[in-house]
Amino acid sequence: MHRVFLFASAVFFAAYSSAQSFCFLSASSYYEQVYCELQARGEARGLPPFYQFKRNDETIQASLLRRPAARIGIDLPAPRPASPVTRVVQPQLPVTRSQENVRQSAAPVDAGLTGCTLDDHRISCGESRYQLMGNRLNHRLAEDALTDINRMELPRFSGDLQDESAVSQYLAQAYTRYIEKMHAIGLAGATLSYSKFVFLFYDVQDKGLDFSQRFETMYDFLKKDKARMGVSEALNLDPTLVAEDCAPVSPRFFVCQKAGRNFLFVAVE
Numbered sequence: 001m002h003r004v005f006l007f008a009s010a011v012f013f014a015a016y017s018s019a020q021s022f023c024f025l026s027a028s029s030y031y032e033q034v035y036c037e038l039q040a041r042g043e044a045r046g047l048p049p050f051y052q053f054k055r056n057d058e059t060i061q062a063s064l065l066r067r068p069a070a071r072i073g074i075d076l077p078a079p080r081p082a083s084p085v086t087r088v089v090q091p092q093l094p095v096t097r098s099q100e101n102v103r104q105s106a107a108p109v110d111a112g113l114t115g116c117t118l119d120d121h122r123i124s125c126g127e128s129r130y131q132l133m134g135n136r137l138n139h140r141l142a143e144d145a146l147t148d149i150n151r152m153e154l155p156r157f158s159g160d161l162q163d164e165s166a167v168s169q170y171l172a173q174a175y176t177r178y179i180e181k182m183h184a185i186g187l188a189g190a191t192l193s194y195s196k197f198v199f200l201f202y203d204v205q206d207k208g209l210d211f212s213q214r215f216e217t218m219y220d221f222l223k224k225d226k227a228r229m230g231v232s233e234a235l236n237l238d239p240t241l242v243a244e245d246c247a248p249v250s251p252r253f254f255v256c257q258k259a260g261r262n263f264l265f266v267a268v269e
Contacts, residue, residue, distance in 0.1 A: 022225050023050060024218045025190045030203045031061040033218060034074055040221045043068045077207040118243040121235060123254050123265050130254045130265035135231040136186035145185050146227045152181045152219040154212040161205065171198055174212075176249045179264060181219065183253075185226050189235075193262040194255065237263060 023036035035053055038044045047053065047064060056064070058079040069076040116125040121132035144150055154174045159166035175197050182191045192200070204211045238258045246256035246265070254265040 022190075022222070022229065024222055024225075025187070026050065026054075027218075028192075028196055029058075029200065030207055030209065030214065031058060031065060031076075033214065034065050034069055034076060035061075037074065037217065037221065038065070038068050038072075040224075041072060043072055075209065077209065080206050116243045116246070118241060118246065118256075121237055122268075123243065123246060123256075129268040131268050132235050132237055133183065133264050133266045134189035134233055134235045136188070136233060137231065138186065138226065141186050142184065146223045150181075150184060150223070152177065152212075152215050154178065154215050156210070156212045157201075157205075171201060172249070174201075176253070178215065179249055179253050179255060183264065183266070185219075185223055186231065187222065187226065188264045188266070189231075191255075191262045191264055193257040193260060195257065196260070196262075 023039050024033060027033045027036050032050075032054060035044065035047065035050060038047065039050070045068070047068065053061065053064065062076060062079055065076055116123055123130040138146065142150075154177050155170070157167075157170045157174075159170065161167060171194075175194055178197065179188075179191060182188060200214075201211050204214050238261060241256055241258050241263065245258050246254050246263075249255050252267045256263040256265070
């Protein structure tokens with residue numbers, strides 16, 4: 001089953017890569033997002049294929065992007081040394097005070113998720129149930145989901161990057177919003193894991209850029225791609241996933257992270 005999942009994922013992304021769409025779903029750094037933006041704007045002429053671009057270090061990526069980015073006014077700061085604070089935030093999704101209501105409604109769910117079970121495509125926590133959610137076709141979405149009205153609107157971070165508590169609280173809040181808005185456009189099956197979300201936050205911050213605006217740009221292009229391209233609604237769960245790989249991000253959503261993959265579970269009403 002695991003091999004089938006990997007194969008299906010490879011086919012999914014290969015299909016869209018060849019169609020030059022949904023590039024942002026595979027972008028895990030700021031420079032990779034810039035590549036995807038250039039591609040979406042028809043300005044990627046002369047750049048290597050995305051899979052080759054990803055293999056280069058930041059210095060080479062910046063060099064490749066500099067001229068095409070300058071042509072259309074995309075800010076491209078030079079690579080900077082990684083911030084030491086990136087080692088502070090744990091890679092696993094934190095269970096925060098804002099999620100206390102999830103614990104209370106889910107029986108004895110503590111920080112280790114004791115009391116929750118994962119059975120096939122469902123997480124059970126006491127009386128609460130969460131069903132695995134994949135991508136959705138456009139006719140299943142809200143009428144305005146893919147329009148300009150629907151914005152991601154991540155909160156902006158205005159605190160001290162050295163303040164571990166403030167950063168963790170912000171990231172939990174921003175990630176919850178991100179998950180909600182990806183589900184809204186039918187891409188619940190292609191979300192960033194929390195650890196990748198954290199990496200992108202620091203990558204953008206280290207370059208002196210606006211993290212929330214970067215995600216707004218990404219969301220705009222994803223909506224355009226989603227409006228014109230189909231997605232698979234197939235549900236493929238990693239068979240090695242266990243409840244300890246999961247955490248609530250709001251009363252409505254559970255997220256599970258395994259080997260860099262993300263799995264979104266939605267509360268059953």
